[in-house]
Amino acid sequence: MSDAAEREVKVLESGLGDFSVEARRSALRRLKELASKGAARIQPMQPVSNLHAHSFFSYNAYGYSPCRIAWEAYKRGLEVTGIVDFDVLHGVGEILEAGDILGLKTTAGVETRVYIGEFADREINSPGEPGVFYLMGLGFWRLPDPGSDAARILTDMFERARRRNIEMMEKINRRLGEVRIDYERDVLSLVPSNNATERHLLAAYDRKAREVFTDAGDLARFWARALGLSLEESAALLGDTARLHETARARLMKRGGVGYAAPDAESFPRMEAVNAMTLECGAMPTATWLDGTSAGEKDTERFLEFFIDRSIMVLQIIPERNWNIKDPKQKAAKTAKLDEVVRAVRALALPIVVGTEMNKPGQPFADNFETPELSPYAADFARGARFVYGHTVLGRYAGFGAASAAARSLFGADRAARQAFYTEAGSYEPPDGAVRDQLCAAAGEGKPGKLLEIVSRGRSRLTSRF
DSSP states (O other): OOHHHHHHHHHHHHHTTOSOHHHHHHHHHHHHHHHHTTOSOOOOOEEEEEEEEOOTTTOOTTOOOHHHHHHHHHHHTEEEEEEEEESOOTTHHHHHHHHHHHTOEEEEEEEEEEEOGGGTTSOOSSTTOTTEEEEEEEOOOSOOOTTSHHHHHHHHHHHHHHHHHHHHHHHHHHHHTTOOOOIIIIIGGGSSSSOOOHHHHHHHHHHHHHHHOOSHHHHHHHHHHHHTOOHHHHHHHTTOHHHHHHHHIIIIISTTSTTOOOOOTTTSOBHHHHHHHHHHTTOEEEEEEOOSOSTTTSSHHHHHHHHHTTTOOEEEEOTHHHHSOSSHHHHHHHHHHHHHHHHHHHHHTOOEEEOOBOOSTTOOSSOOTTSTTTGGGHHHHHHHHHHHHHHHHHHHHHSOOTTSHHHHHHHTTOHHHHHHHHHHHTTSOOOOHHHHHHHHHHTTSOOHHHHHHHHTTSOOOOOOOO
């Protein structure tokens, strides 16, 4: 790559973080043009995926937009990449269009927290918060119709999160005194939409503290007082943003912190409502699994059956939480739980997908499926990603997603047949314009075999061992 081309790529990559979607789209098209001419380094595609990358529409540690996430995945040779943002679907169209531009398999999802009364006395996957559950929907390819039940539920999710943030901020403001932040000015200015998260609050407090205390010693003393740390501990955090934010989050926002409010049925939306919104949009309700050690997760089969009975179609995990651990005993226990959950979803024919979140500095862009801890499950993760992508393609162009009425009529309770069908559909290269037109023309014919025959016309550029 010439120096001039390298400089242009860097400028264009920076442009992928612009708050204007038109600017991002233009930069991505030019990057693809440079890549097609060999002026940008692109790795060969591998059977690796990340279907849980938060974009800057909720919180990305590097400020990545959906376009930037797609570009980084394309450069690294990921087979499938997907965004999952908290409480909004702002990035759905962008990530799917970015996939069209790059010829990359892309998916879109949403994540939220819900309250489940059956677990009111047990932690599930939100540490320290009995009854609270991180719930997702995967495979979105359209937004709710205006005025629909789904639109009202999505708005309710957003508003509940906003109220929780503001109430938390007001409590923390009273604790921090001179380091007070304003929600509109200091928090929402950090996002390209009005959707802020706890991590945006942390960034705003960090920035405000540095404005108020310009002397490093004074800043260290402030955080020592605010977080109940020794001066030495506080000073050590100032050079490590990720640790500072995680410490502040744990001591100010989580259980025992001044900003914490005990969850109840009114704090969060109901799981049934979020699942209904997801299904109305043609997407798939998705359960998330932390690490198998909580009271709510320790009985793996019971955990999975509970959620399958409540419309769940996919399981999503963050594998690093189960193997990338320093303590040998803890690592052994958690890798055993990882093996247990993968074996359980195999038996239940429940697709499993993985991701790295990208909402904290230091998290990898994608999991390394070749590590000894993950290689036994690499094929499961690859098939799960293809399943979600196959659903997305057939839903988007033929109205035959895995959650559609037509698919439910065809497959009924046969999860294995459904999994095999959509996994095959997702194993081919993204459709070009001609294939898309053919899928659209075949929509409504009720001939799944024909849909597979059409998508198979796109030959895969992936040589895969799976």
